[in-house]
Amino acid sequence: MGMQRVLSTITLFFVLVTCGFIQEAGAGSKQVMKYYCVAPPFSPVNTSMEKMNEFLKKESGGDLEMALFPSGQLGPESQGLNSLKMGAVQSAAITGVAISVLEPKANIMMLPYAFKTWEDIETFANSATMADIGKSLDKKGLKLMGVGGYGFFNVLSKKNFCTDISDYKGSKIRVYPTPILIDLYKTLGASPTPIAFPEIYTGLQQGVIDATDGTLDSSYASKQYEIAKYLTRTDHLYGWFLYLVNKRWYGKLSEKNQILVRDGFEKYSVIARQETKKYDAKVMKIYAENGVNVMRLSDEKRNALLKNTYSIHEKYRDIIGADLLDQFYGELNFKAPL
16 A cells, blocks of 8 residues: 555656646647746846736737746745756746856856946846856756846945945854855955845844845845844845746747747846836835935945955856956956956
8 A cells, every 4th residue: 555655646746747847838739937036026026027927928819928936935946946947947037146056157146346337237137258158058958038136235234334344354244155155254254144034134133143245125025124224335246137948848839939938038137127226226215214324335445345355256267267257357347456
């Protein structure tokens, strides 16, 4: 009886995989493109996909639509990326942090103080370097369809502004547990503390952490600003989302639907980036209304922090690829500190 239950479970699993999860794109059948994202539904990366879904339904005459699963409903991001590779979901917006685990070239998206302005964001989103990352992902079964984001990273602290390296000394700063971020704060003399996102609010309350590293999007969503009242606009990183589709699934779509999916991501990824910029401005207004003190780094202080952390760029040169890194610097007109 025990063996029969095991066999039944295995049979059910393969039925789900072949009939439900790995959705073949046969001609003449309605296509539902499952979409995964770890960000909340109100984040621009996802509201733009709601608009794309309406576009696909209208232009396909109802033959093609999306099923949206924001807020990590289908599991943590590592699981979402694996589901995309397997074809359990057909599309996703995956952060640059998560992509860097799969593709080493993507570490270029997290180099500290490389991106300074919104113009830099547009330049990189449409760059040859981004296209090179896309080609590498293509070899791994994923097609890069568009580029979104979730804003510039900043430091939100309970105690003080963080404008000089001395401000970081000994400070317990919550970071996402990725090597570049941990290297960054260790270099600055801080104590990087990778606690889970849902624990940030209580961590600030209880003194487990003094400050957080992240975007306005994330600090607003978790209401960190209710406790931490010193926001330093360091803009030391930019949070990237890459819109990806499963290559095998995409290849089985009709030519018409391939064009619709391609055009949809091309159009609405641009809208996502535009809306992210507006969303940052909206959050800044809310922070001002809630008594958050804000200070933006001067060019002089930013350059000083870059100089102190530039060793991280050199550490990742061989991982990213020297030629690609130099190409990236040229595209952004980035100059190594003297």
